[in-house]
Amino acid sequence: MIPExxxxxxxxxLCLAVLQSVLPLAGAFTGNxxxxxxxxxxxxxxxxxxxxxxxxxxxxxxxxxxxxxxVARNSNTALPVYYKFAGVWGxxxxxxxxxxxxxxxxxxxxxxxxxxxxxxxxxxxxxVMGMITTGFLLFLLFTSNPFDRLLLNTPTEGADLNPLLQxxxxxxxxxxxYMGYVGFSVAFSFAIAALLTGRLDAAWARWTRPWxxxxxxxxxxxxxxxxxxxxxxxxxxxxxxxxxxxxxSFMPWLVGTALIHSLxxxxxxxxxxxxxxxxxxxxxxxxxxxxxxVRSGLITSVHxxxxxxxxxxxxxxxxxxxxxxxxxxxxxRAPVVKGSATYGANSREVFLxxxxxxxVVATAxxxxxxxxxxxxxxxxxxxxxxxxxxxxxxIMFIPLMAILAFFLGASTFSRWxxxxxxxxxxxxxxxxxxxxxxxxxxxLAVASSFNPSAMLALVLAFWIVFSIVKDLLDKTANxxxxxxxxxxxxxxxxxxxxxxxxxxxxxxxxxxxxxxxIEQDVRMxxxxxxxxxxxxxxxxxxxxxxxxxxxxxxATVDVSIxxxxxxxxxxxxxxxxxxxxxxxxxDIQVGFxxxxxxxxxxxxxxxxxxxxxxxxxxxxxxxxxxxLMAAGGALAVMDKRYxxxxxxxxxxxxxxPTADSIEAVAKVxxx
Amino acid sequence: xxxxxxxxxxIVGSIVLGSAVAVALMLYAFNQGLNVFFTPTEIAExxxxxxQNIRIGGMVKMGSLVKQGAGTTITFIATDTNEDxxxxxxxxxxxxxxxxxxxxAEGRIDANGVFQANSILAKHDENYMSAEVKAALDAAAERKxxxxxx
Numbered sequence: 001m002i003p004e005x006x007x008x009x010x011x012x013x014l015c016l017a018v019l020q021s022v023l024p025l026a027g028a029f030t031g032n033x034x035x036x037x038x039x040x041x042x043x044x045x046x047x048x049x050x051x052x053x054x055x056x057x058x059x060x061x062x063x064x065x066x067x068x069x070x071v072a073r074n075s076n077t078a079l080p081v082y083y084k085f086a087g088v089w090g091x092x093x094x095x096x097x098x099x100x101x102x103x104x105x106x107x108x109x110x111x112x113x114x115x116x117x118x119x120x121x122x123x124x125x126x127x128v129m130g131m132i133t134t135g136f137l138l139f140l141l142f143t144s145n146p147f148d149r150l151l152l153n154t155p156t157e158g159a160d161l162n163p164l165l166q167x168x169x170x171x172x173x174x175x176x177x178y179m180g181y182v183g184f185s186v187a188f189s190f191a192i193a194a195l196l197t198g199r200l201d202a203a204w205a206r207w208t209r210p211w212x213x214x215x216x217x218x219x220x221x222x223x224x225x226x227x228x229x230x231x232x233x234x235x236x237x238x239x240x241x242x243x244x245x246x247x248x249s250f251m252p253w254l255v256g257t258a259l260i261h262s263l264x265x266x267x268x269x270x271x272x273x274x275x276x277x278x279x280x281x282x283x284x285x286x287x288x289x290x291x292x293x294v295r296s297g298l299i300t301s302v303h304x305x306x307x308x309x310x311x312x313x314x315x316x317x318x319x320x321x322x323x324x325x326x327x328x329x330x331x332x333r334a335p336v337v338k339g340s341a342t343y344g345a346n347s348r349e350v351f352l353x354x355x356x357x358x359x360v361v362a363t364a365x366x367x368x369x370x371x372x373x374x375x376x377x378x379x380x381x382x383x384x385x386x387x388x389x390x391x392x393x394x395i396m397f398i399p400l401m402a403i404l405a406f407f408l409g410a411s412t413f414s415r416w417x418x419x420x421x422x423x424x425x426x427x428x429x430x431x432x433x434x435x436x437x438x439x440x441x442x443x444l445a446v447a448s449s450f451n452p453s454a455m456l457a458l459v460l461a462f463w464i465v466f467s468i469v470k471d472l473l474d475k476t477a478n479x480x481x482x483x484x485x486x487x488x489x490x491x492x493x494x495x496x497x498x499x500x501x502x503x504x505x506x507x508x509x510x511x512x513x514x515x516x517x518i519e520q521d522v523r524m525x526x527x528x529x530x531x532x533x534x535x536x537x538x539x540x541x542x543x544x545x546x547x548x549x550x551x552x553x554x555a556t557v558d559v560s561i562x563x564x565x566x567x568x569x570x571x572x573x574x575x576x577x578x579x580x581x582x583x584x585x586x587d588i589q590v591g592f593x594x595x596x597x598x599x600x601x602x603x604x605x606x607x608x609x610x611x612x613x614x615x616x617x618x619x620x621x622x623x624x625x626x627x628l629m630a631a632g633g634a635l636a637v638m639d640k641r642y643x644x645x646x647x648x649x650x651x652x653x654x655x656x657p658t659a660d661s662i663e664a665v666a667k668v669x670x671x
Numbered sequence: 672x673x674x675x676x677x678x679x680x681x682i683v684g685s686i687v688l689g690s691a692v693a694v695a696l697m698l699y700a701f702n703q704g705l706n707v708f709f710t711p712t713e714i715a716e717x718x719x720x721x722x723q724n725i726r727i728g729g730m731v732k733m734g735s736l737v738k739q740g741a742g743t744t745i746t747f748i749a750t751d752t753n754e755d756x757x758x759x760x761x762x763x764x765x766x767x768x769x770x771x772x773x774x775x776a777e778g779r780i781d782a783n784g785v786f787q788a789n790s791i792l793a794k795h796d797e798n799y800m801s802a803e804v805k806a807a808l809d810a811a812a813e814r815k816x817x818x819x820x821x
Binding site for chain 2: 372
């Protein structure tokens, strides 16, 4: 009964989505305010019914209703309650339901926080979001219905959730990732609305910016969680593999980052307009491409969903319709929104243009690497496959990011319109000296071995940090007191600097852990030990330990420093009863400056096992940096000027956005 | 030449130069990261060049997995039911690695004809067979049906 209710709710949601995609837009074209006004209540209704459908599936999971095929495939009575709930999005159908729920949620959020927007814009935005929701709901209901029943042969026991997913990191990873992916649909819808109306001014950019920042922040966390999960759950000790599935989540992030910066230029200076629109369309298109690649099973990856060509085809159709029609509209209408302001060769605009070029080139090269196996196969046939390994990505991506980091530091002191070279040089001199000195001296003093690329990375990280510090000092120099000066800077300024600081932290983490990690896979008999740096790892043997729905081979690894006992790590090899799957559980002692990583390999007779022992310096900083970036995004969203500017906004709409008027408005913030 | 034209020429020139460098770097990177996929049959036919980094796929032959005593090296035989290739790998095996299951490995063939794997690809899902392994098995089955080498 409950699953039918859920199914029915999803169908009603589809009806509302269809209405939402037609009525407000028709109203906007004909000037019918009643129809335009329907966007808000319809999106609220859509959200409520999707929530109901989702709750029904969650109910089926929590009550072990194995007459629902999806529950039977992905749950089990012995599964802990927490994972039963997380099982709702543990496989294709349910995660798609979550995807649509979040899509409806973003639509509802737009309808809630858009009271200052002109009604016709809200109507168009909500209609576009309604169309996207309609597409995905059709896909859900007709090809991947999570409410399908097994009424004739109802199993008494479920097949269990994939053990890899029985983990905290992976239960929260998909919701965050989808919040990011789907969140870009808001910027996308704003872009389509701008193309439809031909109006793209500073106010438009200001409406779009917080939504983009929010989606980007969620995506940052989502990707970081995925990376963190693969680090401790896959038992390989790596945190990024340039796997197709990782790549497809990273591409919208890179384009989203470019979009955030391009939106800043569009708001402050009224240029890069059509470019901004193209980025907004691309960010969401790449998100959908990601969904398509992951769910169609087209690419061999470590975590692809099961293959189903029919589903892939339907998704591809939705993808082509959305991307195709939006690019067609773009081709028709982009010339209408041309920018008019000019800027010098050395200006903040140009710095941000460089940022955009680097990010887009990085995206293009990842896209090429990810898709070329597919293209190759299409040309040369199924038996002739190629794959693109990490060396390709590292050779391309790392230099691009190094250049990006250099310009990031330098651009801190650039000004809109025109910056004198002298101004830049005088500001950067001290920063350069400090960062080069510290970046070279620090590794020489602390590290065990000389490594030039780690040095370069540290120099770049310090370069960014010192630029931020100098900028903060400069900005507060002429105030009555430093404290007062610091308080006077806007939240979006702090958001920007925090995110940039996060980038420096990530650079440090990535480079130091890549160059200074020590990784040993050794065969160890009980009592044997291995010493890495100051740490001695002693293998204590393996005992059997029962878990709620698995049996674990649990090892003890005693870690000592200079003979003094420090900590005992317990890596495990779990055999899950329902499927018989074996799952490695690494045990990690997380530290601020280094992680101690242990994982159990396979038994090699006489109580001996292969044990994976890693000492990974600064690996924690990778996720810390990602968190700082997302926090920066959140801070920027909370900036006051996104809320308390109704008067100024009206003025700006009346006036053409000249450079000076905008600069006056934007003086508070800077990003 | 007017200054404006000169500036334009400079811009166009730097774009051309930049693109050329980017393409060159890209081709180099592609070469470094590229792994061509071969089936055991193709390897037996001598299609793989010496010292070429490749990917192979097939099933792990039943009873072929050998774990050597002291080190962490293991050896097994990968097969597409038509031809076999011995594989050696040093390190920790993925959890889903099993005799009788599909396997994809990356590495190169040494002088003795043994495939020295740098990495063994794991699958997250037991029921999921990699498209590469499936293609290799299908190709071998087709060959058999056509009355080729047994």
